[in-house]
Amino acid sequence: MITAHCSLDLLGSVAALCVCDLSPAQCDVNCCCDPDCSSVDFSVFSACSVPVVTGDSQFCSQKAVIYSLNFTANPPQRVFKLVEQISPSIFCIHITNYKPALSFINPEVPDENNFDTLMKTSDGFTLNAESDISFTTKLDIPTTAKYKYGVPLQTSDSFLRFPSSLTSSLCTDNNPAAFLVNQAVRCTRKINLEQCEEIEALSMAFYSSPEILRAPDSRTKVPITVQSVLIQSLNKTLTRREDTDVLQPALVNAGHFHLCMNVVLEVKYSLTYTDRGEVTKADLSFLLGTVSSVVVPLQQKFEIHFLQENTKPVPLSGNPGYVVGLPLAAGFRPHKTGALPCRLVAQKVKNLLWGQGFPDYVAPFGNSQAQDVLDWVPIHFITQSFNRKHSVLQDSCQLPGALVIEVKWTKYGSLLNPQAKIVNVTANLISSSFPEASSGNERTILISTAVTFVDVSAPAEAGFRAPPAINARLPFNFFFPFV
Incomplete structure (x- = not known):
């Protein structure tokens, strides 16, 4: 047991904790662990609002700091004792080999100095969006898996080998x-x-x-x-x-x-x-x-x-020469142009920008559960059109040219260990006017997709208390006969 009559020193992480210190650079009344308080402030204290500060209760042995006031001293002084507490639980942590596991991972914000390093260490990820709650068994769910063009053919052990x-x-x-x-x-x-x-x-x-x-x-x-x-x-x-x-x-x-x-x-x-x-x-x-x-x-x-399956190949009338009695092979070439209507091109480009299954919500945290729908952040969709000089013509065509996604995030939680939280997502589809090309002419349209992450975290502000206000009502005829 250690007894000291002095200000807080760096005796450990427990001694640095102070849950009642709510006003930065200002002494909080009856907060004995507040390092901003002096002996003059202790003279007006009645007691310690938080007499005991402990560490993680999951450990079998943990340090605790006991605060008290010595009013007999002149001026009054703060007294704290650093003691060792034993947890009565049989399920406790004796020792931890990986101390970072006791706190959340601090998010690393990309900048011009660490961007290349983050790109090298990022190997991509997959997120399983399936809910842990299932109302039907897997046997009752019809399978929707199918082969698509270019997908390797699977076999019982691996894939079909084609040397x-x-x-x-x-x-x-x-x-x-x-x-x-x-x-x-x-x-x-x-x-x-x-x-x-x-x-x-x-x-x-x-x-x-x-x-x-x-x-x-x-x-x-x-x-x-x-x-x-x-x-x-x-x-x-x-x-x-x-x-x-x-x-x-x-x-x-x-x-x-x-x-x-x-x-x-x-x-x-x-x-x-x-x-x-x-x-x-x-x-x-x-x-x-x-x-x-x-x-x-x-x-x-x-x-x-x-x-x-269930398709027949085109019958031949000989190989290679004609065979007597077989029909003559004939056909026609359809007359069509390579031009596409504006509405069809706009829809095709829009589908290309949005992709397949564009989401409506984004999880605020990395471990958000799919069941907590109200906690998820809705995506705000915006459509903008930029008209050019030739857009006044009736034959102009509005085509999407860019999809700009803006993700606003903030630092959430404790100042010592803040966590990244998404608070707003906006998807902006930007369209421009293009003159319709005549038949036989081709036009190249450049489309792009951009994602921007904006830090909207506000700096911590001192929570000063509001000055006292007088709430008193004067009699109705107090200023009579002057008013």
């Missing part, structure tokens, strides 16, 4: 097959002929064993069916196998030469999909051959095509 050449002519097996992207590639593979039986990329099973997911993250699997297998001999003759059994590469010794049979030379995928973005069927065709040491390195060809 291709990237930086060189060598085959890379980690390239994923993309939905609705028809491809035909050739690449070279360096192999050791004596180890051809161990190389997976030379086997049929490497391409036919995966099972494609019907939709992303779906439990329904679509097996890959082998439709045809062609065998190519050393003299380039082709033979179609009657069965579609999966063959394994086999190494054969032919005198002084080594031959590897049943090696995959060509792979052709044919995937059937629906208009809902689901894969319903997967067919596969192989061209196998015999490889000798003369043709090493090996060249392989891979193709993938997508066919929509």
